[in-house]
Amino acid sequence: MSEVERFDHLVKVLTSQRFLGKQGLGNEVPFFICAYPAEDGLSMEASRRNLTKQIGNAGVRALDLNLFDMSVEILQERDIFDQVIDLEPTIGKDELLELLQGVLDPATHLVPRIAKAIAEVEHDVIFLSGIGEVYPFIRSHNVLNNLQSTAKDKPTVMFFPGEYSHALATGAELVLFGVMRDDKYYRAFNILNFEV
Numbered sequence: 204m205s206e207v208e209r210f211d212h213l214v215k216v217l218t219s220q221r222f223l224g225k226q227g228l229g230n231e232v233p234f235f236i237c238a239y240p241a242e243d244g245l246s247m248e249a250s251r252r253n254l255t256k257q258i259g260n261a262g263v264r265a266l267d268l269n270l271f272d273m274s275v276e277i278l279q280e281r282d283i284f285d286q287v288i289d290l291e292p293t294i295g296k297d298e299l300l301e302l303l304q305g306v307l308d309p310a311t312h313l314v315p316r317i318a319k320a321i322a323e324v325e326h327d328v329i330f331l332s333g334i335g336e337v338y339p340f341i342r343s344h345n346v347l348n349n350l351q352s353t354a355k356d357k358p359t360v361m362f363f364p365g366e367y368s369h370a371l372a373t374g375a376e377l378v379l380f381g382v383m384r385d386d387k388y389y390r391a392f393n394i395l396n397f398e399v
Contacts, residue, residue: 204395206243210250212395213237217254218261219399222358223327228392232351233358235394236367241380244335244364251332251362258328266326270341271333273316274307281306303340309349313341318353329359335380343377347391360394367393 204212216222225233239247255265278284283306291299307313321329334343343361350359366378375391 234391241364269333271336
C-alpha cells in the first residue's frame with residue numbers, strides 16, 4: 204500500500220461510523236495497529252498531523268499522544284531528566300535500560316498520564332505515536348496491555364514503525380522496524396485491513 208493509499212484509507216476508516224461506533228469488534232478492545240515501513244517514519248509523522256487535520260475537518264477529534272514526548276515530560280517533572288542525560292555516558296546500556304524502565308513503567312507512570320489526557324481532552328479517537336523512539340525502554344505490547352482498561356471507550360490507533368502480522372502458525376506479532384520481534388499481541392486489529 205502506497206503512502207497516498209494508506210492516508211486515503213485511514214481518512215475513510217477514521218471518519219466512518221462503523222469505526223467510531225466500534226462495530227464489528229465483538230467484545231474486543233478497540234485497539235488498532237497502523238503499521239508502516241520504518242523508513243517512512245518522517246513522512247508518517249507529517250501524514251499523521253495531516254490526518255488529524257483532515258478528520259478534524261470531518262468532525263472527528265483525535266487525541267494525538269506521542270510516547271517519547273510524554274516520557275521526556277515525566278522525566279522532567281520528576282526532576283531526573285538532566286540526571287539521566289548526565290548518567291548516560293557513564294553507565295552501561297543495561298543499567299540505563301533498567302533505570303528508564305523503572306522510571307517510565309507503563310502501568311505506574313505512562314498509562315496514568317495517558318488516562319489523564321483521555322479525561323481532560325474531548326476526543327473521538329486516540330493516536331499513539333513515538334513507538335520507535337521509546338524502544339527498548341518502553342515496549343509497545345506493554346503499553347497496549349496496560350491500556351486495556353483505560354482506553355476502552357474510544358478507538359485507539361497505534362502508529363507502529365514495522366510490521367503487524369497475523370498467521371495461524373505464529374499468531375499475531377509486532378515486528379519493530381521490520382526486524383525486531385517486539386512481542387506477540389493478539390488483541391489489536393490491523394487498521395489497514397479494516398473495512399467500512
